[in-house]
Amino acid sequence: MICSQAAERSVLSDSEAEGGHGQGGRESLLALWREPLRLFRTARQLCRETCGDEVSFVVNRNINFTNVCVGRCKFCAFRRVEGFRLTDQQILDRVASADALGATELCIQGGLAPGMVVEDYCHILELISSDYPRIHLHAFSPMEVLHMAGNSGVEVAAALLDLKAAGLGSMPGTAAEILVDEVRRQICPTKMNVAMWREVITTAHRLGIPTTSTMLYGHVESFQDRLAHLEILREIQGQTRGITEFILLPLVPWRTELAGVTRGPDLLENLKMHALARVALHPLITNVQSSWVKLGREAAGATLEWGVNDLGGTLMEDHISHSAGSTESQYISADELCEIIERHGRVPVQRTTLYQRV
Numbered sequence: 001m002i003c004s005q006a007a008e009r010s011v012l013s014d015s016e017a018e019g020g021h022g023q024g025g026r027e028s029l030l031a032l033w034r035e036p037l038r039l040f041r042t043a044r045q046l047c048r049e050t051c052g053d054e055v056s057f058v059v060n061r062n063i064n065f066t067n068v069c070v071g072r073c074k075f076c077a078f079r080r081v082e083g084f085r086l087t088d089q090q091i092l093d094r095v096a097s098a099d100a101l102g103a104t105e106l107c108i109q110g111g112l113a114p115g116m117v118v119e120d121y122c123h124i125l126e127l128i129s130s131d132y133p134r135i136h137l138h139a140f141s142p143m144e145v146l147h148m149a150g151n152s153g154v155e156v157a158a159a160l161l162d163l164k165a166a167g168l169g170s171m172p173g174t175a176a177e178i179l180v181d182e183v184r185r186q187i188c189p190t191k192m193n194v195a196m197w198r199e200v201i202t203t204a205h206r207l208g209i210p211t212t213s214t215m216l217y218g219h220v221e222s223f224q225d226r227l228a229h230l231e232i233l234r235e236i237q238g239q240t241r242g243i244t245e246f247i248l249l250p251l252v253p254w255r256t257e258l259a260g261v262t263r264g265p266d267l268l269e270n271l272k273m274h275a276l277a278r279v280a281l282h283p284l285i286t287n288v289q290s291s292w293v294k295l296g297r298e299a300a301g302a303t304l305e306w307g308v309n310d311l312g313g314t315l316m317e318d319h320i321s322h323s324a325g326s327t328e329s330q331y332i333s334a335d336e337l338c339e340i341i342e343r344h345g346r347v348p349v350q351r352t353t354l355y356q357r358v
């Protein structure tokens with residue numbers, strides 16, 4: 001397994017390193033934030049101790065199967081009241097093209113289409129897994145799970161068990177945005193609250209479904225909100241060990257309702273935030289990923305100097321970032337990812353979704 005060896009030391013005290021940060025931990029992190037050079041040095045050192053020289057990536061494809069959504073998230077330019085829903089054949093065509101490029105993972109997410117029930121989501125998984133059993137299905141956000149369970153009138157655990165039986169391998173820890181209810185009321189008022197997000201994620205872990213974890217930052221949240229978010233992820237991981245990685249998602253505001261409110265984080269803030277995540281989550285979450293499609297390739301490469309050990313996937317399509325105004329292309333080849341990693345003096349490693357070597 002990549003990056004399995006937890007480093008011995010943390011900038012936090014032992015009790016802070018095991019669970020939440022506590023007040024002392026928050027003050028340590030704030031002090032580091034105010035001293036970027038010390039922050040970068042610490043993040044770099046922890047990353048090297050934990051992951052060595054290796055930087056991983058996964059050959060995958062996103063499939064956004066519908067943009068029809070009843071949600072009202074202000075950072076989203078993807079949703080439509082009337083939009084597309086891929087047919088079975090369109091889904092299979094996308095899977096075939098991913099398979100031809102050697103993809104080991106499909107990341108499947110969509111809008112919250114009215115009336116979609118658990119069986120509809122299971123059908124997508126079964127459609128793919130019956131023809132492509134070797135491809136890992138990384139699918140459906142906690143909000144989608146809540147949506148389908150509500151539409152079907154079943155408990156979240158029952159929905160998750162059905163999805164697992166249909167071929168679900170793991171789940172994206174998206175819909176997290178910022179895990180502070182007051183912030184959620186401002187940017188995604190129709191989305192699940194923090195307690196419900198935790199409930200879906202920890203239920204998935206209990207049922208043997210690993211998840212990633214994410215943070216959408218650079219909008220209305222404060223620095224303390226970001227720390228509260230990271231603390232929740234630490235608490236969950238301390239209890240379940242079910243989180244495979246942490247992915248930082250800087251806001252791309254240009255075509256969203258938040259365009260007039262913020263320009264999104266600048267380069268320095270992005271670099272600092274990736275470094276802070278490495279320090280704050282150490283040693284519980286060892287894989288910290290930057291998003292080349294949101295940051296751009298150059299900036300994503302720069303994060304490798306300051307605490308990041310994973311560049312995510314080849315994607316092949318990303319309607320969500322592009323609708324919001326990302327100007328990056330929707331595909332990066334494995335060779336290009338290797339080039340970026342090597343340019344920063346690191347060793348590229350192709351991985352599976354669950355951080356095994358390919």
Ligand code: SF4
Nearest residue numbers: 069071073076079111
């Ligand atoms: S972020 Fe997801 S839930 Fe929110 S409006 Fe967009 S598609 Fe819907």
